[in-house]
Amino acid sequence: MRASKSFRLHIGIFGRRNAGKSSILNALTQQEVSIVSEVAGTTTDPVEKPMELLPLGPVLFIDTAGIDDTGTLGEKRIEKTMAVFDRTDLGLIVSNNQEWGDFEEAILNELNNRAIPAIVVFNKTDLFLSGNMPPRLAEGKIPVIETSALNGSGIQDLRQAILKSAPDDFINRPSIVADLVGPGEAAILVVPIDKEAPKGRLILPQVQSIRDLLDNDSFCMVVKERELREALGRLNKPPKLVVTDSQAFLKVAADTPTDIPMTSFSILFARYQGDLPEMVRGAMAIDKLKAGDKVMIAEACSHHPIGEDIGTVKIPRWLTQYVGGKIEFTHHRGHDFPANLSDFKLIIHCGACMWNRREMLSRLMKARQAGVPLTNYGLTIAYSLGIFERALQPFPSALEIFRSERKL
Ligand SMILES: Nc1nc2c(ncn2[C@@H]2O[C@H](COP(=O)(O)OP(=O)(O)OP(=O)(O)O)[C@@H](O)[C@H]2O)c(=O)[nH]1
Ligand code: SF4
Ligand SMILES: [Mg+2]
Known part of the structure; x- marks a missing residue:
């Protein structure tokens, strides 16, 4: 099975024009992925290349446009390159030892400020002699690898350095669901199959949850919402957890006995991809909304599989009803x-679900800096339907945050 994009370690390749970023990508992947030429500014849009980098596993290289250029076209490129920082788990700074200067320092600072590990790649060693180590790099805290993309020297060292620098939170990310169920215990996953469900397959959060449970030696029963009640009746021991698509929340809440913890895939993903406590606080901001307020609805990709209209129709409708006045909604898609x-x-x-965790964490960071609460679809739906506490039952610390901060 191909690993989904969200699992891949995202490796951003940064540096000035002509430093050899695309050549490095091609050397690492041993393919002609990105166009290389002596013309400065060859790469204009970020080029993405997924591959297996063993033993680390699946990675996604993102080759960027050199960002030392100016002018209108230059500004657009700079914006696109800057957006790549948001989804980078590990940054390569490509330069040669003659050119290291303020520009490279600025990239390194950007990565440092975001706590993203960096590797410095001094390329074109066939042209430039080594030994000209800038003071900050001479300290030895940041790995520096010398390469020649032209003759392949140092590329294997670069692969090793990538493996060594892979951030821990990539390797030890929170579990999707298995920690809530346990080996030998059962979960029921409720998956509505309506006209909005994609033909012939399940969507990514459902598939990933099933796989997580299987990896953990847990039992997993997958049913439609209409079959849930009977499924519960057939089990001789209650399941540890019921997980539903957020759109079937009310029916599933009604059909699941209150002593069985229940939540939604989307809330599981608030924890797995983002930060559940912070997003619980975000949902609580719904109570402060007034008519005329501006609310942004953001979708990570252009193919939300759970009904095209969840973000454009259903959430706006539920929220408008909850607030009892007209809210100004703005929609954003993609990166x-x-x-x-x-x-x-x-x-x-x-x-x-299609992103790596870091990009979601970057958005949370930006929202926090701007003082704007951020939550997600599942939490919003649970909140506006009045079943928030029920949906947080499997997450005692998040539930505690809700209970204690509600009183304030
Ligand atoms: N001699 C030598 N030339 C190299 C090396 N790596 C890249 N080049 C050359 O440097 C030029 C620029 O390489 P690219 O890989 O296109 O550079 P880039 O950083 O992607 O450039 P932009 O996309 O324009 O930002 C090309 O002519 C490459 O053949 C190297 O290690 N040694
Ligand atoms: S819009 Fe969001 S939740 Fe929907 S498929 Fe894309 S990444 Fe996943
Ligand atoms: Mg390039």
């Missing part, structure tokens, strides 16, 4: 995120 968030009273995000 673009407005630089100025301060106009918004709330950001409601999709589960971001």
Whole structure:
């Protein structure tokens, strides 16, 4: 099975034009992935290349446009390259030892500020002699690898350095669901199969949850919402957890006995891809919304599989009913995120199942800096349907945050 994009360690390749970024990508992948030429500014849009980098596993290389250029076209490129920092788990800074200067220092600072590990690649060693180590790098805290993309020297060292620098939170990310169920215990997953479900397959959060349970030696029963009640009746021991698609929340809440913990895939993904406590606080900001407030609805990709209209129709309708007045909704899709968030009273995000965790954490960081609460679809739906506490039952510390901060 091909690993989904969200599992891959995202490796951003940064540096000035002509430093040899695309050549390094091609040398690492041993393929002609990105166009190389002596013309500065060859790469204009980020080029993505998934591959297996053993023993680490699946990675996604992102080759960027050199960002030392100026002018209008230059600014667009800079924006696109800057957006790559948001999804980078590990950054390569490509330069040669003659050119290391303020520009490279700025990239290194950007990575440091975001706590993203960096590897410096001094390329073109066939042209430039080694030994000209800039003071900051001479300290030895940042790995420096010398390469020649032209003759392949140092590329194997670079692969090793990537393996060594892979951040821990990539390797030890929170579990999707298995920690809530346990080996030998059962979970029921409720998957509505309606006209909005994709033909012939399940969607990523469902598939990933099943796999997580199987890896953990847990039992897993997958049913439609209409079969849930009977499924529960057939088990001679209650399941540890019921997980539903957020859109079937009310029916599933009604059909699941209250002593069985219940939540939604989207809430599982708030924890797995983002930060559940912070997003619980985000959902609580719904109570402060007033008519006329601006709310951003953000989707990570353009193919939300759970009904096209969840973000455009259903959530706006539920929220409008809850608030009892007209709210101004703005929709954003993909990697673009407005630089100025301060106009918004709330950001409601999709589960971001197609992303790596870092990009979601970057958005949370930006929202936090702007003082704008951020939550996700499942939490919003549970909140506006009045079943928030029920949906947080499997997560005692998040539930505690809700209970204690509600009183304030
Ligand atoms: N001699 C030598 N030339 C190299 C090496 N790596 C890249 N080049 C050459 O440097 C030029 C620029 O390489 P690219 O890989 O296109 O550089 P880039 O950083 O992707 O450039 P932009 O996309 O324009 O930002 C090309 O002519 C490459 O053949 C190297 O290790 N040694
Ligand atoms: S819009 Fe969000 S939740 Fe939907 S498929 Fe894309 S990443 Fe996943
Ligand atoms: Mg290039």
